[in-house]
Amino acid sequence: MNFSEKVREVQQRTNSLLCIGLDPVLEKIPSHLQKTGDPIVEFNKFIIETTSDIVCAYKFNLAFYEAQGVSGIEALEESLESVPNEILTIGDGKRNDIGNSAERYAETLFYGFEFDAVTVNPYMGTDSVEPFIRDPEKGAFILALTSNPGARDFQKLKVGDNYLYEKVIQRAKKWNTNNNIGFVVGATQPRELASIRKRVHDMPILLPGVGAQGGDLKKSVESGCSKKRDMLLVNVGRSIIYAQNVRDTALEIHTMINTYRNEEK
Amino acid sequence: MNFSEKVREVQQRTNSLLCIGLDPVLEKIPSHLQKTGDPIVEFNKFIIETTSDIVCAYKFNLAFYEAQGVSGIEALEESLESVPNEILTIGDGKRNDIGNSAERYAETLFYGFEFDAVTVNPYMGTDSVEPFIRDPEKGAFILALTSNPGARDFQKLKVGDNYLYEKVIQRAKKWNTNNNIGFVVGATQPRELASIRKRVHDMPILLPGVGAQGGDLKKSVESGCSKKRDMLLVNVGRSIIYAQNVRDTALEIHTMINTYRNEEK
Numbered sequence: 032m033n034f035s036e037k038v039r040e041v042q043q044r045t046n047s048l049l050c051i052g053l054d055p056v057l058e059k060i061p062s063h064l065q066k067t068g069d070p071i072v073e074f075n076k077f078i079i080e081t082t083s084d085i086v087c088a089y090k091f092n093l094a095f096y097e098a099q100g101v102s103g104i105e106a107l108e109e110s111l112e113s114v115p116n117e118i119l120t121i122g123d124g125k126r127n128d129i130g131n132s133a134e135r136y137a138e139t140l141f142y143g144f145e146f147d148a149v150t151v152n153p154y155m156g157t158d159s160v161e162p163f164i165r166d167p168e169k170g171a172f173i174l175a176l177t178s179n180p181g182a183r184d185f186q187k188l189k190v191g192d193n194y195l196y197e198k199v200i201q202r203a204k205k206w207n208t209n210n211n212i213g214f215v216v217g218a219t220q221p222r223e224l225a226s227i228r229k230r231v232h233d234m235p236i237l238l239p240g241v242g243a244q245g246g247d248l249k250k251s252v253e254s255g256c257s258k259k260r261d262m263l264l265v266n267v268g269r270s271i272i273y274a275q276n277v278r279d280t281a282l283e284i285h286t287m288i289n290t291y292r293n294e295e296k
Numbered sequence: 297m298n299f300s301e302k303v304r305e306v307q308q309r310t311n312s313l314l315c316i317g318l319d320p321v322l323e324k325i326p327s328h329l330q331k332t333g334d335p336i337v338e339f340n341k342f343i344i345e346t347t348s349d350i351v352c353a354y355k356f357n358l359a360f361y362e363a364q365g366v367s368g369i370e371a372l373e374e375s376l377e378s379v380p381n382e383i384l385t386i387g388d389g390k391r392n393d394i395g396n397s398a399e400r401y402a403e404t405l406f407y408g409f410e411f412d413a414v415t416v417n418p419y420m421g422t423d424s425v426e427p428f429i430r431d432p433e434k435g436a437f438i439l440a441l442t443s444n445p446g447a448r449d450f451q452k453l454k455v456g457d458n459y460l461y462e463k464v465i466q467r468a469k470k471w472n473t474n475n476n477i478g479f480v481v482g483a484t485q486p487r488e489l490a491s492i493r494k495r496v497h498d499m500p501i502l503l504p505g506v507g508a509q510g511g512d513l514k515k516s517v518e519s520g521c522s523k524k525r526d527m528l529l530v531n532v533g534r535s536i537i538y539a540q541n542v543r544d545t546a547l548e549i550h551t552m553i554n555t556y557r558n559e560e561k
Binding site: 139154184 | 363419422443
């Protein structure tokens with residue numbers, strides 16, 4: 032099954048577009064878990080056990096694990112083991128390098144950590160992305176239009192009649208012979224999201240920026256879902272993992288997403 | 297001392313523009329080191345001891361260390377301890393993420409591993425780069441025009457009258473209030489390198505792509521040195537570290553660089 036089919040399958044089976052971002056900051060972890068031997072692992076396990084029946088994926092931002100040195104890498108490995116096999120895992124490292132180095136990153140993330148998908152920065156072009164899209168079963172979400180303020184600096188530069196991020200999308204669509212490419216599009220720009228969805232048809236879109244970053248959930252779901260197959264992964268991190276009641280908050284967001292998504296049909 | 301002054305100082309003191317890329321692949325390490333407990337650390341120590349009087353910097357491509365999992369991270373830490381304090385270390389991870397994640401990467405690389413400088417991908421704009429340029433003593437080499445074939449895909453797209461990589465350089469020059477920004481420019485494009493040098497004056501340029509990747513050393517040194525202060529870091533990896541005689545090969549390249557550089561003056 033190629034990655035695109037996997038996304039479709041897991042979203043249908045779980046009836047969920049929710050992806051939870053597991054980016055734990057040690058200081059924000061509840062105090063009773065701080066006392067355990069490995070607070071990050073215990074925290075992640077708790078979030079996963081509490082939510083795995085209402086999500087389609089978990090996204091791990093590598094910056095947060097690398098920040099803890101060797102123990103962070105071990106925590107990442109252990110946390111991944113807690114994710115049920117039938118739920119997708121995304122290694123959010125935004126990696127990019129020339130061919131032979133990119134190959135090492137891809138090997139590490141796909142076959143070391145065994146992530147189902149990764150995020151990839153497109154700036155260095157074809158050979159820097161190719162190692163991440165070689166295996167049809169593994170997915171690569173290419174940064175198109177990100178959720179941060181700096182997105183306007185380069186991604187929104189005009190290249191002829193298009194924005195740079197549109198050129199990235201055009202090119203990536205040509206690379207997509209294995210049906211395993213998706214895009215990262217920030218929830219902070221719903222108008223652009225709608226236009227991107229039209230261009231990419233049923234390709235997966237990973238949507239960060241809902242919640243703490245201020246993206247509007249309703250507009251994003253309405254703009255970002257493919258008419259036929261959804262294929263939108265709505266990433267929510269801080270607003271869920273640090274919520275007073277994690278389960279209730281996750282369920283509430285999950286339900287809202289499904290309401291907005293069904294209104295669309 | 298800001299990073300730009302540091303580069304100038306170390307290049308004057310060592311009389312060297314040579315940066316050695318320590319990107320070890322386990323299988324290529326000589327057999328007598330394979331038998332030691334930690335081949336990568338022993339190999340790096342050997343290269344560093346053999347060459348540290350004729351280089352200005354060592355560059356560590358993080359992809360090669362991450363590929364070895366936890367033991368690779370430990371090997372990186374240990375290898376960095378072997379680098380004399382007065383020689384620069386560059387963490388080549390081409391990282392980039394939204395502000396609060398980029399902050400974690402910067403903290404890890406600058407204050408965990410204690411790299412003097414890092415490489416940064418500019419695609420996500422201002423707030424994704426800012427954490428890497430906050431400390432004047434720490435340097436950030438921003439990817440401008442890279443040495444790989446894919447460089448043409450996006451970096452060479454025309455944005456108005458400029459190429460995208462020129463826009464990146466324009467913008468980064470404005471960010472450079474701490475005098476700690478440099479650029480990555482591949483040795484495979486000497487004509488563009490000459491034009492970039494004119495635009496960036498005395499800012500540091502990190503030049504990969506000489507040797508295994510086919511860049512011409514003479515043309516690159518002639519095009520890439522600032523007239524007054526050099527400020528070019530010529531990275532050579534595989535051609536030195538896997539050479540039959542590492543010292544002789546490094547010395548030969550070091551001597552060639554200095555010949556070409558002085559012809560220029």
